[in-house]
Amino acid sequence: MENQYKYLVIALFIGLLAVSCDNYLDVQPKGVQLLTTVEDYNQWLNSEDVQTSIPNELNDLADNVDDADYTDPPSYDGVRIYAWQLQFSEDLKATPVFWADFYQNIYYFNTVLAGIDDATGGAESEKQNMKAEAYLGRAFEYLYLVNLYGKVYDVNTADQDLAVPFVISNDLEDDVPERSTVQEIYEYIISDIEKALPNLPEDNSTNRFRGSVAAAYSVLARTYLFMGDYEKAAENAQLALDSGANALVDFSTLSGGSEMPDLRTRESAIYARLNKTHRFTAYCDLNFLQSFDTLDLRLNYYYRTSGDYSFTDRGSVRYYSYAYPINRNSMVQINWGPSVAEMRLILAESAARANNLNTAIDQLDLLRSKRFMAEDYEKYDPENPIQEEVLQKVLDERTFEMAFTGMRWFDMRRLAAEGLMPTVYRYDAAGEIVETLAPDSNKYTLQIPIQIMYFNPDWPQNPIDN
Known part of the structure; x- marks a missing residue:
């Protein structure tokens, strides 16, 4: 050959x-x-x-990125x-x-x-x-x-x-x-x-x-x-949690990225992996931003906006991998490898798909309770849980927790194959649709x-x- x-x-x-x-x-x-x-x-x-x-x-x-200056x-x-x-x-x-x-x-x-x-x-x-x-x-x-x-x-x-x-x-x-x-x-x-x-x-x-x-x-x-x-x-996922790291970083105890534990010894990282360009930013899609609870600490921790949390202007919000406050000589090392949070989300999704909804909700609670201030947190606990709604809640949580770590594209693929992924569009600077990604x-x-x-x-x- x-x-x-x-x-x-x-x-x-x-x-x-x-x-x-x-x-x-x-x-x-x-x-x-x-x-x-x-x-x-x-x-x-x-x-x-x-x-x-x-x-x-x-x-x-x-689908959570948006290039407001895109030209076709x-x-x-x-x-x-x-x-x-x-x-x-x-x-x-x-x-x-x-x-x-x-x-x-x-x-x-x-x-x-x-x-x-x-x-x-x-x-x-x-x-x-x-x-x-x-x-x-x-x-x-x-x-x-x-x-x-x-x-x-x-x-x-x-x-x-x-x-x-x-x-x-x-x-x-x-x-x-x-x-x-x-x-x-x-x-x-x-x-x-x-x-x-x-x-x-x-x-x-x-x-x-x-x-x-x-x-x-x-x-x-x-x-x-x-x-x-x-x-x-x-x-x-359970074996991973039982065999090693089994703790989540509590965002409510951090004032910013400079207090995030070093990735090399971070207890929430099961298998640490870095991306090629550690220090990066990304412009965020408005629909993605608007899906956040505005009290979610991840929103304040990773995203910077010149306005309020209404998220109405394309190109106004960026995701930052830098430490907070923004310091180009320091950065949060984002783990792109498997983490305790990911294992919790896998347990939650697997339970939701098996219709074990209380288990799924409890797994979500273990993660989400670490992403809000205690006084702002409210457990997701519907009185009459519906499988489709609980599964969607888990999938939404994956988008928040694992945003900009290279995983979203793979989730989009598998959800599209199930018919659970909507059509995704790319827009030019004038807001006109220029590219389309259909589920099939x-x-x-x-x-x-x-x-x-x-x-x-x-x-x-x-x-x-x-």
């Missing part, structure tokens, strides 16, 4: 292989990491490149993502966003799996721990890829729907595998985590970026949620980037809307 895998890796990782981590390794020749000792691999797993794979552009796909057609590549264009860049030499980001980290984890057994120094148990962390990390990355380039998991078609290549080698000379099916990728994800579990550390409280038993269960919970297996999602649109499954298709012309491309 003419060294397609060599292109896949080199094109995506050129300039990235020399991980910057306190210059802990020699680089000979340029661009090649020499990992020889167990400590080398330990530092490799500690590097920011490994901990940071999730691109901010995931937020641009979602998109004026540059970044806006093409916001407009759900078939290709996000027409430049064959460009690095493909999303694809490159996640395969970069897969390469890193494959490097650990390929070499840790032969590393010198360190105990055998350390090697097994790091191998387990690499399996978990690889699974985490593939969960994003299969939910970007494969259709939403459908038990009836998953064994036919194409997703992405499952790459297990870090050899630049190897050929790239064919596209695996959605079913195969999910099976690989679950298998990797199951292989990891027996050797993962019980505790990652000194560094939430590293793998742990709880982290593995949390990724499994997210995996089964995306598969629509709510019983297993709840089972693994093929745009919910991204096209394989042309930069990859160029070297793999025999691959079937994902369907497009007629």
Whole structure:
């Protein structure tokens, strides 16, 4: 296949292989990491490149953003993502966003799996721990890829729907595998985590970026949620909470972002992961903002407005990842990985879908009570709960709690597949509709980037809307 895998890796990782981590390794020749000792691999797993794979552009796909200055057609590549264009860049030499980001980290984890057994120094148990962390990390990355380039998991078609290549080698000379099916990728994800579990550390409280038993269960919970297996999602969410971190940050005790516990040791983070650009802002959709309870502390904590909370003017409110008060030399480290809050929401959603409404309401209460001042908080506790309303309340809470952490697009996908997602529109500066995302649109499954298709012309491309 003419060294397609060599292109896949080199094109995506050129300039990235020399991980910057306190210059802990020699680089000979340029661009090649020499990992020889167990400590080398330990530092490799500690590097920011490994901990940071999730691109901010995931937020641009979602329905809670609004570009009030949008012009049609998109004026540059970044806006093409916001407009759900078939290709996000027409430049064959460009690095493909999303694809490159996640395969970069897969390469890193494959490097650990390929070499840790032969590393010198360190105990055998350390090697097994790091191998387990690499399996978990690889699974985490593939969960994003299969939910970007494969259709939403459908038990009836998953064994036919194409997703992405499952790459297990870090050899630049190897050929790239064919596209695996959605079913195969999910099976690989679950298998990797199951292989990891027996050797993962019980505790990652000194560094939430590293793998742990709880982290593995949390990724499994997210995996089964995306598969629509709510019983297993709840089972693994509970195991994650029972195995490690089980506390929520109480926003009522914080005066601002500077008081948020450090992400590395934050008890509410089960498996810490960072986005590519830690310091960022996003303009917010008015419908999204208006859905908040104005007493919700998250609104005051993350969002800045020049007016009141009526939210009537497009482009007047931004989400900030900076610390409060806004300080560009300080920032709130937002966890883009699984958290205690996410596990609570998975338990709530799974219970609501099983019509265990009191359980769902109680799980919501555990989270929401930490997002209001005590004197402002009122438990959501309808006298005669209705399943559809409780489920919607849980889904709404996901949008508030996990806003701008890359998760909304995946929720939109799975809700659209159920018929629970309305049509989403993009508007130009004059308020005219210029782009439409229908619930049954093929745009919910991204096209394989042309930069990859160029070297793999025999691959079937994902369907497009007629």
